[in-house]
Amino acid sequence: MTKSNISRASRSKVGGKSVLEPCTCCGFAPDPRGRPFSVTFEQPDVIDEIHPELLDTWGGDPFLAVKTIGFFIRVILPVKLTNGFAVDFGTWLEVYNEDFRRAWQTWNFPEYKDCEIEGYIGNLIPPFDKFPHALVKATVRDPEQVPYLTSSENEVVTRLLTDTWPHAKVLAPYAELLKSELPTES
Ligand SMILES: [Zn+2]
Numbered sequence: 483m484t485k486s487n488i489s490r491a492s493r494s495k496v497g498g499k500s501v502l503e504p505c506t507c508c509g510f511a512p513d514p515r516g517r518p519f520s521v522t523f524e525q526p527d528v529i530d531e532i533h534p535e536l537l538d539t540w541g542g543d544p545f546l547a548v549k550t551i552g553f554f555i556r557v558i559l560p561v562k563l564t565n566g567f568a569v570d571f572g573t574w575l576e577v578y579n580e581d582f583r584r585a586w587q588t589w590n591f592p593e594y595k596d597c598e599i600e601g602y603i604g605n606l607i608p609p610f611d612k613f614p615h616a617l618v619k620a621t622v623r624d625p626e627q628v629p630y631l632t633s634s635e636n637e638v639v640t641r642l643l644t645d646t647w648p649h650a651k652v653l654a655p656y657a658e659l660l661k662s663e664l665p666t667e668s
Contacts, residue, residue, distance in 0.1 A: 505565055508650040510660065512566050521656050522572030526554050526604035544628050545586055546574070553582035554604055556628045557620045561642065563649035569656075574604035575620055575631070585629075595622050599629060603639075608655040614638050 504511040538549035544556030559571040616636030620629035
């Protein structure tokens, strides 16, 4: 598990007063531009379950095929958190072969903006329980970014995508990861 694009408030001031104080309960400071935290899972969990000698993969990030297992596309799972926080989990969607091909073919073309894929979330993401084996739909929010998980007919996944979750609890498993990142200016 690694992280990327983690930003913390720094030197962001209005009227001489820092706008975004770190939260008193957890010490996290929201990003000055309101961007979510980012936590990225490098590969689908199933990879760890395969003996390295038997592991036969094609591609990488964002398109990964694992022989005899399936096809995976990099997606973002956006989670809304209390106190104005949010976190984008970089995860994987296990998709059908045809969807994999279709996404691959449009990825770098204007048609990408209409890309819709359905699949199963490929990581266990603490502190959430293992997600139900339910189809989740991913759509394109921004042509420069991988697809975002947007909806599901499953109730548990729908809550994950639409509810606002307690920030301290959700960020706790990643506290070290997020706080070790140097503040970035951009
Ligand atoms: Zn807090």
